[in-house]
Every structure is written in C-alpha cells, then in structure tokens.
Amino acid sequence: MSDVTITVRGESEARIAPERATIRVSVRSDGPDRTAVVDHVLRLAEPVRAGLVERADAESIAEWTSKRLSVRAERPWSNDGKRLAPIYYASVDFTATFTEASELSVWVSDVSPWEGVEVGGVDWHLTPATRARIEREVAASAVGVAVTRAEAYAGALGLSTVVPLEIADVGLISSGPQPPQMAAFKARGAAFAADSSPAMEYEPDEIVVSATVEARFTAS
Numbered sequence: 001m002s003d004v005t006i007t008v009r010g011e012s013e014a015r016i017a018p019e020r021a022t023i024r025v026s027v028r029s030d031g032p033d034r035t036a037v038v039d040h041v042l043r044l045a046e047p048v049r050a051g052l053v054e055r056a057d058a059e060s061i062a063e064w065t066s067k068r069l070s071v072r073a074e075r076p077w078s079n080d081g082k083r084l085a086p087i088y089y090a091s092v093d094f095t096a097t098f099t100e101a102s103e104l105s106v107w108v109s110d111v112s113p114w115e116g117v118e119v120g121g122v123d124w125h126l127t128p129a130t131r132a133r134i135e136r137e138v139a140a141s142a143v144g145v146a147v148t149r150a151e152a153y154a155g156a157l158g159l160s161t162v163v164p165l166e167i168a169d170v171g172l173i174s175s176g177p178q179p180p181q182m183a184a185f186k187a188r189g190a191a192f193a194a195d196s197s198p199a200m201e202y203e204p205d206e207i208v209v210s211a212t213v214e215a216r217f218t219a220s
Contacts, residue, residue, distance in 0.1 A: 003220045006153050006162070007173065010146030012138050013210035019127050020062060021104050021204070022097040024120035025111065034088045038071060041090040044116040051111065052096055060103040064096040101203065124204040131209070138211040143167060146215040154219035167215040 027048055029041035045066075055061040070093075073086040098104040104122070112119050126134070146167070154162050166173055 003218050004154070004157060004159060005165075006150045006217045006219055007214065008146050008149040008153070008217070009170070009212065009214050010142040010144070010149065011210070011212045012141035012145055013208055014134050014138050014141075015206040015208055016126065016130070016134060018101075018124035018204050018207055019130060020097050020099060020125050021101055022095060022123040022125065023104060023108070025094045025096070026091050026118045026120065027094075027116050028089070028091045028118060029116050030087055030089045032085055032087060034071065034073070037088040037090045038069065041092060041116065042069070044114070045092040045094075047114070048092075048094060048111055048117065051107065052094065055096075055098075055103065055107065060099060062097045062099050064094065066095075067093040122204075124207065126207060134209045135211070138209055139213070142211040142213045143215070146213055147217075150215065150217040150219070154217075157219065159219040161220045162217045163220075165216040165218060167213055170212050170214055173214045173216055 025048065027041055027045040029037050029044060031037045031040070049066060052061060052064045056064055069090060071088060071090045073088050075083045075086045078084050096107075098107070108119055111117050125131075147162070147164075150162050154160065
C-alpha cells in the first residue's frame with residue numbers, strides 16, 4: 001500500500017480554580033452645585049481608597065488603581081418643555097485585584113452599604129504564570145490526542161509508521177495533501193479559550209482552558 005495522508009483534530013482542556021478576582025467599584029454623587037458635588041464625591045471616595053491601601057499593604061490585594069475624578073453636567077427638561085438648571089454628576093472609579101475570594105467577599109460586604117458606592121462586576125482569572133503553564137500543558141495534550149488518533153487510523157489500515165507533516169491552529173492547515181518530500185513541520189500553538197465564572201459570584205466556577213489543533217500526517 002502506498003503512503004496515506006491522515007488529517008486529524010486534537011482537543012484537550014483543563015479546569016482550574018481562579019487565583020485572582022478583579023472587581024470594579026464606582027463612587028458617585030450629583031447635585032446642582034458643581035463644587036459641592038466634587039467635594040462630596042471626594043469625601044465618599046476617600047474611605048474606599050484608604051481601605052484598598054490597607055488591604056494592599058496586607059497583601060490581600062495584588063494591585064489596585066483609581067481613575068481621575070470625572071465630572072459632567074446635564075440640563076434636564078421640565079414637564080412643560082423648558083430646560084432646567086444643570087445637574088452635575090461626579091464619579092471616581094476603582095479597580096482592585098484580590099488574591100482570595102473570602103477577602104473580596106468581606107470587602108464588598110463592608111463597602112456596598114456606603115453612600116454613593118456602586119459595586120460592579122468581578123472578573124475571575126489566573127495569574128499570568130499559571131495561565132502560561134496551563135496553556136502549554138493543554139496544547140501539548142491536544143497534540144498528543146492528534147498523534148494518538150493518527151496512529152489509530154494508521155493501525156486500522158495496517159500501517160505502522162506515522163510521520164507528522166503539519167500541525168496548526170484550527171482552520172490553518174493548508175488545503176489538500178502535500179507530498180512527503182515537500183512537507184514542512186509547522187507549529188503555531190493551539191487555539192485557547194477561557195471561560196470565566198459569572199460576575200459577582202464569590203464562590204466562582206473553575207476556569208476552563210481549552211486547546212484544539214489540526215494535524216496532518218503521512219502513514220506507511
């Protein structure tokens with residue numbers, strides 16, 4: 001039997017508990033006097049800022065940031081169609097990355113009742129080092145699945161030698177078989193997808209890191 005070209009797909013995934021939780025919090029105030037509104041929102045924001053600094057010093061927060069004070073004005077319309085005096089809106093936004101879900105829950109419980117505080121969504125994620133390691137492991141596993149499938153197909157045909165020609169992200173394998181003497185091995189890494197748990201869940205689901213590759217082999 002002449003050489004046979006085999007094209008397969010390999011998939012793999014890993015599930016891992018989130019290591020970090022990044023939350024967004026806004027402090028807002030509004031009123032008819034711009035100076036009073038600005039002063040008020042800054043007073044409301046100060047205990048939020050102080051709490052983040054305290055937790056960062058205790059290393060329960062990996063990092064935090066605050067955006068500059070934002071102020072805008074709107075002139076509402078009255079019921080009889082007249083423009084009224086402007087209303088001023090001021091806000092200060094904070095972002096904090098917690099290292100423990102329990103610490104996040106305690107902090108949110110503390111600040112959510114405070115005047116002017118709006119708690120936003122939570123982004124659950126891994127540290128860059130962990131994500132890189134898991135992606136490498138899942139990619140290698142996906143390639144292993146592709147190799148195993150190719151060997152199974154070859155064995156079913158009574159062939160014993162499987163040689164890789166191409167491996168690539170899904171959809172990047174060149175169209176049509178290539179002659180063995182012209183084939184080049186191409187590695188572009190797997191295509192990764194990560195599904196984070198929904199916002200505001202303080203007992204998050206595991207993060208799913210997946211990889212899918214396509215591979216082409218010759219069997220003889």
